[in-house]
Amino acid sequence: MKSGALPAIGGFGLGLLLAGAGHAQALEDDAGSLARASAANKAGDYTSSVRIYQAMTDRGSAVGPSMLGLMYWSGHGVATDRTRACDLFAIAEQRGDSTGTELLGDCYFHGEGRAQDYVKSAQFYGQASARGIPIADCALGNQYLQGLGVPKDPAKAFALCKKSADSGVADAQADLGQMYLSGNGTEQNFGEAARWLRKAADQGQANAGLLLGTMYWNGDGVERNHDEAAKVWQMSAQRGNPSAPSRLAKYFFTAAVKDHGIVAEPAIQAAYWGTVASRIDPDPTARQDSQKLVDMLYTQSPGLKSKVDELLAKAGAPVN
Numbered sequence: 223m224k225s226g227a228l229p230a231i232g233g234f235g236l237g238l239l240l241a242g243a244g245h246a247q248a249l250e251d252d253a254g255s256l257a258r259a260s261a262a263n264k265a266g267d268y269t270s271s272v273r274i275y276q277a278m279t280d281r282g283s284a285v286g287p288s289m290l291g292l293m294y295w296s297g298h299g300v301a302t303d304r305t306r307a308c309d310l311f312a313i314a315e316q317r318g319d320s321t322g323t324e325l326l327g328d329c330y331f332h333g334e335g336r337a338q339d340y341v342k343s344a345q346f347y348g349q350a351s352a353r354g355i356p357i358a359d360c361a362l363g364n365q366y367l368q369g370l371g372v373p374k375d376p377a378k379a380f381a382l383c384k385k386s387a388d389s390g391v392a393d394a395q396a397d398l399g400q401m402y403l404s405g406n407g408t409e410q411n412f413g414e415a416a417r418w419l420r421k422a423a424d425q426g427q428a429n430a431g432l433l434l435g436t437m438y439w440n441g442d443g444v445e446r447n448h449d450e451a452a453k454v455w456q457m458s459a460q461r462g463n464p465s466a467p468s469r470l471a472k473y474f475f476t477a478a479v480k481d482h483g484i485v486a487e488p489a490i491q492a493a494y495w496g497t498v499a500s501r502i503d504p505d506p507t508a509r510q511d512s513q514k515l516v517d518m519l520y521t522q523s524p525g526l527k528s529k530v531d532e533l534l535a536k537a538g539a540p541v542n
Contacts (some may be wrong), residue, residue, distance in 0.1 A: 252283050259289065268299030279310070284317035288325060295335075308335030315346070324350035324358040331361070340371025351382070360386035360394035367407060380407030387418060395422035396430035403433065412443025423454050431458030432466050439469075448473060459495070464502040468512045471496035475515055484523040493519045493530045498539065 255278050262270040272293050278286025291310030294303045308329035314322025327346030329336040336342075344365050350358035363382030366375045380401055386394030399418035402411045416437050422430035431454040437444055438451035452473040459466035474492035478485050492515065499512035520527055531541040 251281075252278060252285060255283075256285070256289070263298075268293065270299075272299035279313070282317070284314060284319040285321070287311065287314035287317070288319050288322040291322075291325065304329075304335035306335075320350050320353035320355050323353065324355045324361070327358065327361060331365075340365060342371075344371040356386045356389035356391050357393065358386075359383065359389075360391060360397055363394075364397060367401075376401075376407035383407075387421075392422045392425035392427040392430070395419070395425075396427045396433070399430060400433060403437075412437070416443040423457065426457065426461055428458045428461035428463040428466070431455060431461065432463050432469075435466070435469065448476075459498070464504055465508070467495045468499035468503050468505075468508040471499055471512050471515055475519075478519065479522075484519065484526075486523075486526075489519050489523060489526055490529050490533070492516075493526050494533045497530060497534065501539075 255274050259271040259274040262268070262274065272290065275286050275290035275293060279290050287310040291307040291314065293299050294310065295307035296302070308326065311322045311325040311329060315326050323346050326336075327343045327350060329343075330339045330346065331343035332338070344362060347358045347362035347365070351362055360383040362372075363379040363386070364370075365372050365379075366382065367379035368374065380398070383394050383398045383401065387398040395418050399415045399422060401407045402415035402418065404410065416434065419430045419434040419437070423434050435451040435453075435455040435458065436442075438447045438454070440446065452470060455466045455469045455473070459470055471492050474488045474495065478489035478492045496512040496516040496519075500509050500516065503509045503512065534541045
């Protein structure tokens with residue numbers, strides 16, 4: 223579950239909404255409400271979409287609580303409240319919404335809004351998978367890969383993530399690519415790893431971009447191409463992967479430092495990404511190396527700092 227992301231409408235188990243004479247009307251009411259909420263979301267009018275989802279929830283809709291819960295999870299139109307979000311996912315699950323079942327599994331897996339419980343997350347992922355929710359397949363697969371709440375079974379993990387990846391789920395494609403890359407659950411195959419990571423990266427999956435970029439940088443399973451590596455690393459960084467900026471900083475640094483001096487544009491990019499990396503990279507060594515790179519550039523060309531500060535300010539980051 224991605225904090226801040228609002229998923230596309232679809233696959234929400236509408237067939238389980240209501241039984242009997244009111245079934246068709248309920249479907250029509252939900253379809254119209256979801257269309258209006260989707261339009262409000264696209265316009266950035268989250269207050270209106272929250273109001274619509276709340277009305278759906280109040281009238282007994284199965285999908286409404288899932289959508290309202292996602293708003294509480296991400297803090298769109300309401301204050302972020304993970305406990306309230308998971309409460310709403312539980313209501314959706316009780317009303318037969320399969321997406322609510324998968325989202326409730328996320329709550330238990332991540333330990334947000336619910337006490338972490340891998341047995342319960344596996345239970346809900348398994349139910350959602352059986353009901354045809356593709357993202358739940360690989361979510362359950364990852365528990366089998368690590369033996370969390372279920373017996374460790376890498377081969378079963380691979381099969382579940384392959385099923386999910388074949389359905390087009392970007393996170394599953396990234397996980398499958400990583401399995402091929404490491405040889406965990408399947409035979410190591412760099413070519414297949416690159417193929418699946420490319421599919422995921424093309425959908426904007428940040429971790430896939432980081433891994434694929436490294437493959438292009440080293441020439442593993444693909445022809446070595448540092449420019450292509452930087453391209454997917456940039457996507458990864460922009461999507462929030464904290465390990466990508468340090469790699470971008472090194473890429474631009476190699477273009478910035480020449481025999482005759484500092485080349486301005488790549489130097490600005492190197493110092494910008496190096497500054498970002500020095501603040502957010504999870505690896506302390508990478509943070510230190512990035513700061514050294516920035517200091518070196520500023521020593522050689524002090525005028526770079528004001529330009530980098532402008533980029534940081536534009537990105538909403540503190541400049542000092």
